[in-house]
Amino acid sequence: MALMRCRSIHTFAMAYPIDIAFVDEGGWILDAIRALEPNRRASSPDAFITLERPAADTPWFETGERLSICSVMD
Numbered sequence: 528m529a530l531m532r533c534r535s536i537h538t539f540a541m542a543y544p545i546d547i548a549f550v551d552e553g554g555w556i557l558d559a560i561r562a563l564e565p566n567r568r569a570s571s572p573d574a575f576i577t578l579e580r581p582a583a584d585t586p587w588f589e590t591g592e593r594l595s596i597c598s599v600m601d
Contacts (some may be wrong), residue, residue: 551574
């Protein structure tokens with residue numbers, strides 16, 4: 528899930544951990560957190576987008592990587 532204009536998230540009332548990536552306006556990964564447990568908070572003051580997914584052992588973003596997103600308009 529991509530949360531736009533999001534600098535802070537919480538996992539209160541969640542039943543499972545999540546992986547988080549905070550992204551700045553240039554697409555740089557500012558911080559990547561794996562398996563953030565329920566009932567926790569995380570933030571990054573310079574983030575523009577926060578990405579999250581259920582925690583998994585598969586590859587995830589690393590701090591310092593750059594993300595490129597393209598959209599196609601009709």
